Amino acid sequence: MRVPLSPGPESPSWPRPTAVLTAALLCLTACSATPDTADTPADSEPSLDSAQAEAALETYRSAQALYIDVVQGERDLDEALPELEELSSGQALEAFVSDTRAFEEAGVTFEGTPTSAPEVTGIDTEADPAVATITDCWDDTAWQPVNEDGQPLEFDGEQLPRRVINARAEQHDEQGWVLTQMSPEEGRTC
Numbered sequence: 001m002r003v004p005l006s007p008g009p010e011s012p013s014w015p016r017p018t019a020v021l022t023a024a025l026l027c028l029t030a031c032s033a034t035p036d037t038a039d040t041p042a043d044s045e046p047s048l049d050s051a052q053a054e055a056a057l058e059t060y061r062s063a064q065a066l067y068i069d070v071v072q073g074e075r076d077l078d079e080a081l082p083e084l085e086e087l088s089s090g091q092a093l094e095a096f097v098s099d100t101r102a103f104e105e106a107g108v109t110f111e112g113t114p115t116s117a118p119e120v121t122g123i124d125t126e127a128d129p130a131v132a133t134i135t136d137c138w139d140d141t142a143w144q145p146v147n148e149d150g151q152p153l154e155f156d157g158e159q160l161p162r163r164v165i166n167a168r169a170e171q172h173d174e175q176g177w178v179l180t181q182m183s184p185e186e187g188r189t190c
Contacts (some may be wrong), residue, residue, distance in 0.1 A: 051184040053120035056132035056169045059177040060118050063096070064080040068180035070100045073109040077101065091168070092179040117166075117190075130171035137190035138165045164188045 038169040066084055069075040077100045083095055103109065115138075122133035141161040145153045 014114050048120055048123050049125060052125060052130070052171070053123055053132065056120055056123070056134065056171075056177045057118055059087055059133050059134070059169055059179060060167055063092070063179050064118075067096050067100065068110075068114065071103050077104065086175060086178075088179040090125075090180045092182045095170060095182060108145050108153065111144045111146055112142040114138065114140040118165075125171075132169045132171075132177065134167040134169060136165040136167065138163055138184075158186070160189045161188050164190050 021190070055170045061068055063084065064148070066080055066087065070077050070080050077097070086095060087098060116136050118134050118136035119136045120132050122131075139162040147153055164185040166181075166183050166185060169177045169179050172178050
């Protein structure tokens with residue numbers, strides 16, 4: 001069964017999963033806001049602080065793993081939410097929550113494993129709070145959405161299976177690094 005990107009009159013029973021699949025597959029977390037990079041220089045220091053960069057990446061990877069667990073049905077969002085709130089805030093948290101709730105309401109889960117290759121491309125430890133810019137190559141070629149019966153869902157459209165995800169993390173004293181924004185670069189593959 002193919003799920004079209006925009007349901008026509010011939011597919012009235014699929015508007016919810018279609019919207020959910022389209023939104024989620026556009027980015028890791030259906031993020032529609034563009035990261036605020038105007039005040040975050042890509043290279044504010046000659047070289048990256050490797051310890052800070054690794055700490056920011058660990059936050060990104062942990063939030064991503066938690067998101068994957070929830071949309072694969074391995075964890076319940078309500079149970080995972082306190083941990084997700086420690087790892088993300090603002091637009092990033094809203095995107096994680098809205099994606100996972102939309103999938104849940106539509107009866108869509110995922111099988112397989114997406115791959116990811118995040119790297120810190122900029123860090124500004126002089127900013128208040130410190131800011132890290134993360135660029136990821138997200139590949140969901142091996143990550144299959146399925147319906148409540150376990151049947152694979154496909155969709156029509158021009159969605160690239162490999163795409164660039166841009167993220168922003170801020171360093172908060174008590175929490176460490178926290179993801180605040182995530183956004184796909186539509187039409188850009190990696």
